[in-house]
Amino acid sequence: MFFHANRSLLQAQATARLTNLSRHFSMPDVLHRKVYGGRIFTLNRPKSMNALNISMVRNIYPQLQAWSKSDQCKVVIIKAETAPPEKKTAAFCAGGDVVSLLKNVQAQKTAQSLDFFREEYTLNHLIATIQKPYVAFLDGVTMGGGVGISIHAPFRIATERTLFAMPExxxxxxxxxxxxxxxxxxxGAMGKFLALTGARLRGADAVYAGIATHFVPSARIPALEARLCExxxxxxxxxSAAIEEFSETLPSTYNLGGLVRERIDRCFGRSTIPAIVEALxxxxxxxxxxxxxxxxxMSPLSLKVTLEQLRRGAKLSFADCMxxxxxxxxxxxxxADFQEGVEKTLVEKSRAAKSWTPPTLEEISDSWVVQEFFENPKAKSLTLPSHTNDPGAWHSYPYAYPNGRCNMPNEAEVRDLIQGTSRRSGxxxxxxxxxxxxxVAERDGRKGARVVVEEILKRKAVLGAGGYLGWMN
Structure with missing residues (x-):
């Protein structure tokens, strides 16, 4: 233990020296570091809440490619230059740099904006396909582009400072x-709920919702980093076992569980936005x-586009989704809504109501949304590179059920075990x-797993004859 603690102290001191240097000299927007078998990316735009721009994407992508092919690399870590643990406010990555995107559009430099999306999505694809374990420390605000460089990883570590949202x-x-x-x-309908409302999840709830895989207190992150590098x-x-050594016991309550979760599934399980509004x-x-x-x-146009996106994405492979x-x-x-939304929310930082165009859901036909945004023959195509673990053929993450168990248990896993259709069924x-x-034993005692399964059983299971579990169809 002394050896590990001493090494952790040395690494913490090295990180502090890098932080002090960055205050006096112009530092890269993403720092790279090798520590034994660990390869570490540190997002380094703290004044911008580490918002992801094209420079950062171009900084990460080639290095991640190189590390993914290295026999010496055992684990890749991505974290952020952020506030010390005693500070409640921190940012992993607060999103993509959409203000710059808007400025490019306004200056009729649309091609530059497309370059950003093309390279960002290619990076997302690489993160999803590399064979090396990729661990994201979501210690702080994690939104938009920050989600893209973390959510496709097999290990996503939430802390008490995590604030997750997709507020687009x-x-x-x-x-x-x-x-x-x-x-x-x-x-269930959790994805629709998060996507349409931009609802924010704190650390423990991010784990329970399936966004994060583990919960580790912010103060333990440096020691966890040192352990992973060893x-x-x-x-x-x-x-996963190494991360669990540093995990904290989660609270037994889930803010989106119980009656709230039943309402989410009942209302957001509807197939149209007007039907969801009526159900609520x-x-x-x-x-x-x-x-x-x-x-x-929210923008009525964004709501309709988002719902169609989710409907299609549920049936597509990862590559086809991108x-x-x-x-x-x-x-x-x-x-017009993109300019209105970015200007009011991120430039003016105003809480005033936005003037959406069109202003109502009724003025936007579903057929027009499909034709304009999803079947437009004029849209430029995205070509993704081929990787060893190319996801073109898979429709679920290879590290998640039914192929792996890195994530928390989910409804499909619980259902299959109860119905006896799982390959692990006894x-x-x-x-x-x-x-x-x-x-829980199958997850090696993963903290929070029991609460997750209990919540699923309350909503989806019944006790039949003899007190045995059955599944509600």
Whole structure:
């Protein structure tokens, strides 16, 4: 233990020296570092909340390619130059640099904006396909572009300072960077809820919702980083066990669980935006009314484009999702709502109501949305490089169920085990406690796994004859 602690102290001192140097000299926007088998990216634009720009993308991509091919590299870590743990406010990456995108559009430099999307999405694709374990420390605000460089990783570490959101419908855009892939694959209607409302999740809730895989207190992050760099194996099970050493016990309550979760699935499971709005109104409670008001404050165009994006993305491969998003992005940045949303929200930082065009959902036909944004023959195409682990053929993350167990248990896993259709199925007659013990043991005691499964069982399972679990269809 002394050896590990001493090494952690030395690494922390080295990081502090780098931080002090960056205050006096012009430093790169992304720092690279090698420590034993660890390869570390540090986002280094703290004054801009580490918002992702094309320079950062070009800084990360070639280095990540090189590290992915190195036998000496055992784990890749991405983190941010951020506030010390005692500060409650921090930022991993607060999004893409959409203000610069807007300025390019206004200056009729649309090609430069497309270059950003092309290179950003290519980076997202590389992150999803590399064989090396990739660990993202979401210690602070994680939105938009910050989600794109973390969500496709097998290991996403939330802290008490994590603030996750995909708030694009509030700026006249849509949840891109692979949002069309990961959001529809969250349990139930959670993906629709997060995408349409821009709802914000704090650390523990990010784990319970399936956004993060582990919860580690911010103060333990330096020690965890040191531990990961000491690993001599790039096996994901080994990496997961190392992270679990530093994980914190999660609270037993989930803010989006119980009745709230039932409302989310009931309302956001509808197939159109007007139907979702109507369902929220019928709920008749304060939470539903607040969500309804939030939804109606968003760009109507963004809402309709986002819903169509999620519907299509649920059936597409990862690569095809990125190609679809590239076509949608080049149309969205030319819309009046994008200028209105970015100007009011990010430039003026105003809370005043936005003047959307058109202003109502009724003025936007679903057929026009499909033709203009998803089937436009004039849209430029995105060509993605081929990788060893090319995701062109897969429709779920290779490290998640049913292919892996790096993520928290989800509804599909629980359903298949109860119904006896999982390849890991043992008995098809489970008591609740037997089932909980089994699935938590399979996760090697993963903290939070029991709460996640209990919440799923409350919503989706029934106790049949003899007290055995059954699944509600």
């Amino acid at each position: 419908t509030n700026i006249g855009f849509f949840p891109d960077v692979g949002g069309s892939f990961f959001l529809p694959r969250l349990d 690993l001599e194996s790039d096996d994901r099970e080994v990496v 109104e019928k709920e008749g409670d304060e939470w539903s009314e607040d969500v309804r008001a939030t939804l109606l404050s 190609k679809m998003e590239f076509g949608v992005a080049q149309r969205m940045i030319l819309q 008995p098809t007659s489970w008591s609740k406690e037997e089932f909980l013990d089994f699935i």
